[in-house]
Amino acid sequence: MNRKLRTFASACVLLLFSIPLAHSGGWTDAGGKQLPERENMRSAGNFLVQLSLTVDEAALRKEWAEAAENPKIQVAESVAVGAPITTALVFNGCTPNPAGLCDVFSEFSIVAPDGLRTRLGAGSLWYAAPLTPRFMLGSASVTLMFREKDKGKEFRMIATVEDRVARKVLELSTPLRVE
Structure with missing residues (x-):
């Protein structure tokens, strides 16, 4: 796998794992702070x-x-x-x-x-x-x-x-x- 493709694949995997974390914590304000x-x-x-x-x-x-x-x-x-x-x-x-x-x-x-x-x-x-x-x-x-x-x-x-x-x-x- 060439370097550009490997970097792109790594970025996609990182993005995939960061999306659920952004939403799994419940309600947050505009700054990302947890709301009760x-x-x-x-x-x-x-x-x-x-x-x-x-x-x-x-x-x-x-x-x-x-x-x-x-x-x-x-x-x-x-x-x-x-x-x-x-x-x-x-x-x-x-x-x-x-x-x-x-x-x-x-x-x-x-x-x-x-x-x-x-x-x-x-x-x-x-x-x-x-x-x-x-x-x-x-x-x-x-x-x-x-x-x-x-x-x-x-x-x-x-x-x-x-x-x-x-x-x-x-x-x-x-x-x-x-x-």
């Missing part, structure tokens, strides 16, 4: 998922589709009576199957102020090739509207996300206040 997990940001190895709420799903999806990199998500922690609020799940590090496709699925539920947990629905977040290193915006979501009787109450949105290929399951939650 939060109830709405979970990881299992290199599989990272974040649950957010938005009051304008169409604008979020448009911005995400047009962005050259991961856009900053405008998140909501409260919603007005009668106004819609939608779950948004972004993730990275899904494991592709032998055909090169990730299979990520989510189930959504809500916990009422009295502690009652209600299943809201489920759906496929992603069944396509991964876009790594970019985060992917899941295609499944749930949109809710609240009535006057819910005003002043706090609910908890739950998303149970599964990477079906790697058999990794994460449960995320975020509070939601009705104003």
